[in-house]
Amino acid sequence: MSDTLELKIEEWLNWDKNEHTIREITALRDEGNTVLLEKLLMSRLEFGTAGLRGRMGPGYSQMNDLVIVQTSQGLASYVDEVFGSDAEELGVVVGYDGRYNSKRFAELTAAIFINKGIPVYLYSQVCPTPFVPFALLHFKCVCGVMVTASHNPKDDNGYKVYWNNGAQIIPPHDKNIQEAIMKNLAPLDCSWDTSIIDHSNLLNDPLPAVMDAYYSIIQDCILYPNINANTPVKFTYTPMHGVGYPYMLQAFNIANFKPFVVVEEQKDPDPEFSTVEFPNPEEGKSSLELAIKTANENQCTVILANDPDADRLAVAEKSKTGDWRVFSGNEVGALLGWWCLYCYREKNPDADLSDVYMMSSTVSSMILKSMSKVEGFKFLETLTGFKWMGNKSHELISEGKTVLFAFEEAIGFMCGTAVLDKDGVSAAVQTAGLVAYLKTKGLSLTDKLNEIYLKYGRHITLNSYYFCHDQTVLKKIFERLRNFKGTPKTYPDGIIEGKYKIVGIRDLTNGFDSTQPDQKAILPVSSSSQMVTFTFNNGLVATLRTSGTEPKIKYYTELCASPEEQNEEVLSTTLNEMVEAIVQEFLQPEVNGLIPRSS
Template sequence: MAIALSKRRDLPSVIGQSTNMENGISKTGDAKLDQAVNQWLQYDKNPKTVSAVEKLLKDGAVETLKKYFSSRMEFGTAGLRAAMGPGIACMNDLTIIQTTQGFCRYLEENFENFKERGVVIGYDHRAHPPSGGSSKQFARLAAAVFISQGVPVHLFSVITPTPFVPFTVSHLDLCAGIMVTASHNPKQDNGYKVYWDNGAQIVSPHDKGIAKAIEENLEPWSESWNTESALKSPLLKDPYQDIHINYFKAIQKHCLHRELNKTSEVKIVHTSVHGVGHTFVQSAFKAFDLHPPYAVEEQKDPDPEFPTVKYPNPEEGEGVLTLSFSLAETERATVVLANDPDADRLAVAERQESGQWRVFSGNELGALLGWWMFHCWKEQIPDAGAVKNVYMLASTVSSKILRAIALKEGFHFEETLTGFKWMGNRARDLLDRGKTVLFAFEEAIGYMCSASVLDKDGVSAAAIAGEMVSYLAAKQKSLSQQLTAIYEEYGYHLSKNSYFICHDQAVIRSLFERLRNFGSGGKDSYPSKCGPFSITAVRDLTTGYDSNQPDNKAILPTSRSSQMITFTFSNGGVATMRTSGTEPKIKYYTELCAAPGNSDLEHLKKELDQLVEAIIENFFEPQKNKLQPKPE
C-alpha cells in the first residue's frame, strides 16, 4: 500500500531545510518537485519504491529526487527505455501502469474492434531487486490494465525472444503488441517496446498520441494494480504453445537445403549472452535439420546479472565472445553465433586459417545474408521477370552493398531512416502491394530474413546463417572467402563505425550546429571539404536539407528531435554523424564504396582510415575534450 506524503508528518523538506508543512502537504520552495513527489507517494503501491523515495526525503537528497522526478521518461517511437528505480524518470510498477493506461486509451480511440482483437505482451528475464521491478512483473501489470478495461490479452507465460511479439501481432491479427525488454542495455535498464496492428514498431505520430494519452491517465485505475485478478481472468490467454509451433513453421519456409543440413559436418557454437535465446535457437536449428550448435554453458541460461560480460552486447565484439571462442577451440568449431539478450540481433565470428577469430561487422554480415537470401530466392523462382517485384531494405547508415547487388541483379533496393521501425513499416507497405521483401538489415547486427516478422530477428537469422555456413562448407568455402567473392563481384564496400559518449546536450547541439554554420560560410553553410577530402553532397535529416535534391529538400522523413547529417565525398566515401535515440552517444558511420574491379584492398583500407581521421580531426575536434571515446 502506498504511503501518501500527506500522512507522514516526520519528513523534512525536500531541499534539506526545516520541515514546512501546510494542510498536510510538503512545501519546499520547489512547487513542481513537491507536486511530483506527493503525487508519486499517493499513487505508488510498491513498498520498495515508496520506501526509496521516503528515504531520499529524510536524507534531503534533493539532487537525486530531481533526477527521479524532474521529467517523465519520454515515450518515443522506440517506446520507453530507462533504468529501473523509483520516480517518473525510471522504469517501475507505477510508470508501467501509467504508460499502459495511456496506450490503452489511445488504442481505444484508434480501433473500433479493440475489445474483440486485443493485444499481446511478452517479456524477457530482466530484474532489479532494489526496486522490486522485473520484466515479468511489468508485463503482468500491463496485462492487468488492459483486462480491467475488458480488453483480451495474450500474455506469454514464459520469457520469449522479442521477435515472438511482432509475429504474434500478425499471426493473431491483434491491435498491438508490447515487449518488455531493454535488449542489450546494461543490467539496471528495462524498456517497453510497442508494435502496431501491422506487426511493425510504431512510428510518428503514434508516439506523440500515446505520450499525450499517458499524461491524461496518470492516476491508476481501480484495478490496474490487481495482477492477481487479471491472471485469473477469462480475458487472459497464453499464446506460447501456438506461437512456438507456428513461428518455427513460418521460418522453415526459408530452409531450402534440408538434406545438406542433415549431413553437414560443420560445427557451430552459440551463445545467448545470459539472455533468452538459447532454447529458441536450438529449436530453430532443429526446424532446419541442422545439428544443434554447442551452447556456451556459462551463458546459456537467462541471468539478469549478466555475470560474465561487462556489456551484454555482442556488437561489442571479441570481449563478449571470449567464452564462445574458448568452447569453439575445445570442440573444433569454426563458426560462432551470438544473440543479444532479447535475441533480436545476431553476431557471427569465424575462425581463420591463421587460428585467429574474425568477428564480422554488421555490414559484412548484411552483405553475406543479403547475398544468401537472393541466391536462395533464385533457386526457388525460375521466372527471370519476377525479380522486378523483389525488394531489399537497409537503414541509411548501413552499407550500400545491397544497392550494388540490386543494380546488377535487377531487384529493388531502398534505404530508410535508422531503426527497424522504418524498415518494418516500409516492408509492410510493399507486402500489401504484392511485392516480395527478401531481406532488410541495419549495421547494428539487426537482420530481417523472413517477412513473417517485420522487425529484426536473431532467431531466424541464426538458423538461416547456419544453413548458409553448411552450404558454403559443402563447396569448400568459408564465410570470409564468400564475402570476398561478393565484394569482387559487386564492388568493395568497406566500413568503419564507432561513437563518442556524451551526456551533455549542449555540447551535442554545439557540435552539430557548427557543421551547419561551418567556417566563414555563415549560417546554413555546410563544409565543402574535410581535410584533404572534397564533399560533394550533404543531407541533414534534422533540418530537412539535401543538396542532392533539386529543391534542396530531403526525401526521407526528418526529425528536429534528433541530430543526423550525412556527407558524401568525391572519392566514393559516405559518412553519417548522428545521435542515438536510446544511449548517450554520438555515432559516426563511414563507408568507402569502390566500383567492381577495384581490388586494391590495402589502398582502400588506408584511404578509409584517412577519411575517418579527417572526420574526427575536423568535425569532432572542437568538442573532443568534452567527449568520451568508445571504451576499448
C-alpha cells in the same frame, strides 16, 4: 525543499504501491536530498518511437511499477480510441525478457488491458522480442508490447510497442501515446491487481500456437535440409544470458541441423549478466570470449550469438590459422543479402525481380544497393531503426511486392517478412544454412564475402562513437557544421584542405539535401535528433548522428569502391585517413570534451 517538489513527493507516495520504490523516495525525502528528488520526480521518461527505455528505480524519470501503470493506462486508452470495439475483439500481445522486473511489468500491462475489456495474449515464459510482432500478425491483434531493454546494462529495462501492422510504432503514434499517458497518470486501483490474469477468460498464452506457426515458416524457408543434416561444420551458440537458448534449439532441430554446442555459462536467462561487462554481442571479441573458448574446446568453427532478447545476431568464424574473425553487421548483411537472393531464385527460377525488394538503413552499408544494380532487384534506404524498415515492408507487401531482406549495421537482420522487425533466431538459422551450403563448395564465410566484393565492389566501413553527456555540446557540434562558413546551410565542402571534396550533403534534422533538385530530403526529417550525411567524390559516405537511447555521438563511414578497385590495403589507408580527418575537423573531440569509446 520547494512546494512543487513536496507536492510531487506526496503525489508519488499516494500513487505508488510498490514498497521498495516507496521506501526509496521516503528515504530521500527524510535525508533532504532535493537534488536527486528533483531529478527523479520533476521530469519523466518520455514515450518515443522506441517506446520507453531507462534505468530501473524510483521516480517518474526511471522504469518502475508506477511508470509502467501510467504508460499502460495511456496506451490502453489510445488503443481504445483508435480501434474501439475491434480492440475488444482482436486483443493485444505482451511479451517479456529475463531482466529484473520484466515479468512484473508485463503482468501489470496485461492486467490494465484486461480491466479495459481487451483480450491479452501474454507469453507464459520469457520469449524473443520478434515473437511479439510475429504473434501480433498471427492473431491479427491491434498492438503488442515487449518488455525488454535488449542489450542495455543490467539496471535498465524498456517498453517497446508494435502497431497492428506488425511493425514498431512510428510518428504520430509516439506523440499520441505520450499525450494519452499524460491524460491517464492517476493509477486506477484495479491497475495494480495482477491477480486478474490468473482467472480472466480474456487472457491467453500465445506460445504453443506461435511455436507451431513460427517454426513451420522456418522449415519452409530451409533450402537444403539434407545439406544441413550432413554438414561437418560444428556451431557454438550463446544467448548471452538471454532468452534465446530454447528457441534456437528448436530452430536448429527444425532446420535439420545437428545440435549446436551451447556456452553453458551463458545458457540460461541471468538478469545479472554475470559473465559479460556489456551483454551486447555487437561489442565484438570482448563479448564473445566465452563463446570462443567453448568453440575452441569443442572443435567448432562458427559462432552464432544472440543478444539477450534474441533480436540481434553476431557471427564469428575460425580461420585456417586458428584466428577468429567477428563479422561486422554490414558484412553479415552482405552475406545474408546474397543468400536470401540465392534462395529466392532457387525456389522461383523464373521470378521477375523488378518487384522484389531489399533494404538497409541510412547508416548501414550500401552493399545491397550495389548488388541491386547488377541483379535487378529494387533497393530502398530508410531512416535508422527497424521501425522504418518494418513499416516500409508492410507498405510494400500491401502493394503486392516481395521483401526478401532488410538489415542494419547494428547486427539486426530481417530474413523474409514473417516478422517485420529484426529477428536473431531466423537470421541465425539462415546463417547456418549458408555456412553448410558454402562448405559443400569448399568455401568459408570469409571466402564468400570476398567473392561478393569482387563482383559488386569492395565496401569497407569504419564506425565508432564518442560519449557526450551534455546535449548543448552535441547541438553546438551540429550547428557549427550547418553554419560552417558563417551563414545557415553552408556546410563543409571537403576535408584535409580540399584533398577530398564533398559532393553531397543530406541533413535529416532540417530537411536539407544538396543532391535533390529542390534541395529537400526525401527521407523523413526529425528536428528532435541530429543526423547529417556527407558523400565524398571518391565514394566515401559518412554519417554523423546522435543516439536516441544513449549519451553518444556516432559516426558511420563506408568507402564504396568499384569492382575494379580491389586493393584492400590502399582502400583501408584512404578510409582511415579520411575518418581521422572527419573526426578531428567536424567533431573536434578535444575542443568539445568528447570521451572516446575505449575510455
